[in-house]
Amino acid sequence: MDHSEGGEDIESTVDEAAAPREMKRNGSNFFDDKEAGMREPLLRRRTMNTTSQLAVVGANVCPIESLDYEIVENDLYKEDWRSRKKAQIFQYVVLKWTLALLIGLVTGLVGFFNNLAVENIAGFKLLLTSNLMLKHSYHKAFVVYAGCNLVLAAAAAALCAYVAPAAAGSGIPEVKAYLNGVDAYSILAPSTLFVKIFGSIGGVSAGFVLGKEGPMVHTGACIASLLGQGGSRKYRLTWTWLRYFKNDRDRRDLITCGAAAGVAAAFRAPVGGVLFALEEAASWWRSALLWRTFFTTAVVAVVLRTFIDFCRSRNCGLFGQGGLIMFDLSSSVPAYGTPDLIAVIVLGIVGGIFGSLYNFLIDKTLRTYSIFNERGAPFKILLTVAVSLLTSCCSYGLPWLAKCTPCPPDAHDQCPTIGRSGNYKNFQCPPNQYNDLASLFLNTNDDAIRNLFSGGTDNEFCLSTLFIFFIGVYCLGIVTYGIAVPSGLFIPVILAGASYGRLVGTFLGSLSKLDKGLFALLGAASFLGGTMRMTVSVCVILLELTNDLLMLPLVMLVLLVSKTVADCFNKGVYDQMVKMKGFPFMEAHAEPYMRNLVAGDVVSGPLITLSGVESVGNIVHAIRLTGHNGFPVVDEPPFSVVPELCGLVLRTHLLVLLKGKRFTKERVSTGAADVLQRFGAYDFAKAGSGKGVKLEEIDINEEEMEMYVDLHPITNRSPYTVAETMSLAKAAILFRELGLRHLCVVPKTPGRPPIVGILTRHDFMPEHILGLFPRIKHHG
């Protein structure tokens, strides 16, 4: 019955010096997007840590956001809740909506700026090139074209490699992981935002086969995070009202809004943005959040519309076509019969196969690149430059394979295009002829998609052109993702899918009555279904992109077929990347083998507990030696009859309490009143990443170490608990559904210490469980 007072000493079996070192190594490996996580998931690489899972969770290795619905039920909180005035609640509501408005405004603005910059830079580059080509200076044109691309690519890669490595790649997996409760290092930092915006502009302008959509989602999330934190404390931009948002739940809500706003800004698809956030990004969802997200994306739509209208009437440089509907297809006649349906199903099946192959190849490429990228920033830039040269060669070289086509007499566009980045590229052709492959390759990605989607132009592209373009874009897309540049996956997938769809449509010729532009749309849908595995959101995004509601049944059908086919082979591309990066992502469902285990099976000790009134020395010891984020507090005989679990205390709260230095000589309970005198409730509010109180900042002398402090006021008295005999599957569901960070495991039988252990996210990871019970794998 008598159990040891706290277990701190046992924990010291872990070498004190070794622990931080190990953390350091993991830290740098883990979060540097390109340097690590590419070959093997983090969890498998880490030595199986049976002594203390907690140490890993709490440490800087992987600072897991406590995204729990858990209301920290300590005295301070209750006091705060009681005293909260109506005015404060009003402030909170007003601020919440103001923030949503601001996120929408800023994201819409950034999205428009991004678009404007890309169209102008890329347009200028293409203008230069085509002017030189008109003068038949083909070599010079290539040098200019490749040179521009190279400079832009190198600049973007340098930004990425030196300023914010976390900005490389799509960013969607990171946002997804964040919303699941995994806060990867500096993923929402201001520097990341900066690099994401300008790196993305550079990357897209450089003619890479990559998109701005993924980066826009990440940008939106960063904007939301920064606005929620009230800018930077460094520059004194913090606003007292924002203290209400210093908790995980509000922060997560803001970031969900940001991600939705990003999609809305990238595709000009407000409803699609909401659905994307719902289907792909968020792990928890409330209907109040739906409503706020909807508001944010509505603001984005209004902002975008205003700017596009502004650009239509005045001059925004080379800002191109496309209103609020980026690729307007609404003219096409929707009449289809059984042969069309069969064609569409075949399209979906093949699209699904290509899509899953895409995911597989991207995975392999990323793992290969990571060897190179790990060597340091110069290597990253080198790789980017190499890929840029390859892209330039393809874009400029491959069109030479295509024959010149006479301009169609009824072309609604200028043919051949002169003086701007448009349809019907002249390239090497004589006047009144155009090179159809150049119209696709030597163009911005948006314009290429617009050309592929265009209806009523059945003979614009010949079969060989589409074939070459499809192969080229498919391979370049795979090769490009993984370089140290912010790069989205939507546009490459849509490009490849649209060319594949149009290829099939052209191949079928008169067998199908469908327009070739519609085939391109269906091909894009099949590829999106095959790689992303989203259904409703892709459907709505495509609808909002093309304004073609009558095609909805066909788009739904092709998405269903391709997703089903692709699901037979592998997981969606974002899930795959989350796994590859080693984020401890909690799935919504429990694995089947968890049903045969109980919570007690995976809890690993020894456990560090604190007393209700604990000596300062012990607390400092516990904080210093371990990286635990939460410590169970146990009340013992002077304060209770038998030892009983009082609750859970958070590391950050302990640090704030220690900094306050309200210690007592005697071991007595001082109660909440004393703590309340010293602290306000918001002193314990969650600080921004890296901004909390650190142990090193607290100067505690020898005498104080001997003193006591009452932990009751800051203890969460109502932690969620499970019995040690609880099925692990059900414990996992509890943990996931309630978004917990710590789950206390209590003994089934009386007469033992009141807490057996704490389950954290890592304890539910398949790698951990299968490491403890290797036989499970075989028994299924």
Added chain:
Amino acid sequence: MDHSEGGEDIESTVDEAAAPREMKRNGSNFFDDKEAGMREPLLRRRTMNTTSQLAVVGANVCPIESLDYEIVENDLYKEDWRSRKKAQIFQYVVLKWTLALLIGLVTGLVGFFNNLAVENIAGFKLLLTSNLMLKHSYHKAFVVYAGCNLVLAAAAAALCAYVAPAAAGSGIPEVKAYLNGVDAYSILAPSTLFVKIFGSIGGVSAGFVLGKEGPMVHTGACIASLLGQGGSRKYRLTWTWLRYFKNDRDRRDLITCGAAAGVAAAFRAPVGGVLFALEEAASWWRSALLWRTFFTTAVVAVVLRTFIDFCRSRNCGLFGQGGLIMFDLSSSVPAYGTPDLIAVIVLGIVGGIFGSLYNFLIDKTLRTYSIFNERGAPFKILLTVAVSLLTSCCSYGLPWLAKCTPCPPDAHDQCPTIGRSGNYKNFQCPPNQYNDLASLFLNTNDDAIRNLFSGGTDNEFCLSTLFIFFIGVYCLGIVTYGIAVPSGLFIPVILAGASYGRLVGTFLGSLSKLDKGLFALLGAASFLGGTMRMTVSVCVILLELTNDLLMLPLVMLVLLVSKTVADCFNKGVYDQMVKMKGFPFMEAHAEPYMRNLVAGDVVSGPLITLSGVESVGNIVHAIRLTGHNGFPVVDEPPFSVVPELCGLVLRTHLLVLLKGKRFTKERVSTGAADVLQRFGAYDFAKAGSGKGVKLEEIDINEEEMEMYVDLHPITNRSPYTVAETMSLAKAAILFRELGLRHLCVVPKTPGRPPIVGILTRHDFMPEHILGLFPRIKHHG
């Protein structure tokens, strides 16, 4: 330490005879839609039951579906899981998708049939009337018109009153409550389905201001439920494969699919259907469900398209206008400036006020009607007939107030319409003139909406016409909802909103450049936002109804404004009805005052517990005396050192076990093997409503009553538990998020009986808590 073995005797303080009587009364009051629940919520009317909340929950009063994610972790289940072959899993997956397909097919078919029947019946009626009017037999015309309406209305009301009272009203609140875990009586029965389909056809054809959309949602849910149960066991339509679906979770998933299919069929809006199910209907959501729902609505869209195409080429009688897009608006030019935006915001504010007023008035009307409806079926029919006469008088009488308007020379429709139910009604006017009010009133609701939404017809309706129609429809809509006929709310709200919007548009005249049809759309959106309080789904449904993507930002804006305004006054109309009907609906969030209570505060005893090996007599006693749905099982000294909580056993499982009669003379644990010999896992699967084993069916003699039975194999060994000191708010969140039916409350300190009580849904209802702690209300 020694606690009483089971608490069954204490329960007998509740009069055995009184309990069933009380249940009976509540039962009939509670579920008969029109007869009860209208004046006061059930929970407040019930005498405050402090002896046992459990008795109420378990009884037939309100058979709450155990919609929990709770995996029943008993030995049988585990055994079943281990032995489940791959083939079975394959069967399960195939069946799941087949069912989704079937739900889509059948719902699509029913939706189309409904439409076809309504258009033919109503069209024929209007044709007769207008032919008589052409002959100037105005009185005869009124008699025919009102007579047709009367007969149809009386037929629908008779069906509803005598066959299935549960079919009256919208059905959306009931479906919403079911998906939250409340299974109202016979809400998904075959008779309800039958009446819902034919009653809805009758009601809509009778010219009432009501819609078919709500009933379609309910119809879809019924179809899904029946398909999932494999039709009726009576007619031997059960299929062995369907045993996999005999659990709450799969049943709930099917019904979600059905509800989505219903919306998709009613509005021809597949994506809108998915979003409706997500935003309004479902309480729990998984991404796998999104995907299956999407599939179902895609099937509905394909079915509808096929039939509409079929009707276009051949003859479907009077089947009217409208392809897959019901009200095509896509022609309108989307150009708007600041004055338009201001107009739209004002429109939204006023729409929000009118919307919340609508909710308020509907509430009052329902409560008034319930007095009448409670008196029996004849009274219900009488009320319906009275409302029908009123509607006929309004529809036929009010158009006489309008002046004749000369036909516009550029009318794209025939003017005046002759021989079918169309635009530009001639009514009393001379040739080449039309009565604009008759075009709205003397028409089907769909055609009236189409007329209001029509673009480019700015002068078709004059100000006074729109004003009269708005007032008329607004009042008739309120008066109609509540009669004993299946009646949806969407169409009345859209009608009132569209006329209001067009009225504002016409009033503003040239101040706004927007088309009057667009104003009608925005008005409809503002009313929908004001009454339903849905955002994303209404937005997408309107988009799919009108195919007007460019209006999206404005529609979003108006929805946001009107919802915000209306939320200041009252709750959404469906939430209001759920509350009025007294369903114990679990909100997603905990009420603020729950933070000041702990779980132990609301648990009410005495508790009935069973031993691990219990005497048959005790079990029969417990089942007979109480209506509890779950009993805690406590292991005692012969089987464990100290009394400890073994788990929870369900009433239905106990009944199956008793029926199996594997009793032993001695009090020994027989283990799982013995039970497994006698039962298959599916013997314990959840039976359809009213189909489980009943106590009366089991014949147990005196000798058997003395024998023992081992409860361990059927005990759920891992029930979710909370400590009695757990904050009630957190317990509520646990209960809601995991969709539990029983939550065990365990003692905090050792040395007491191992279970304090069980929390059920009713214990979290505000009425219960505020009844126990009346002071809370004042303290806020």
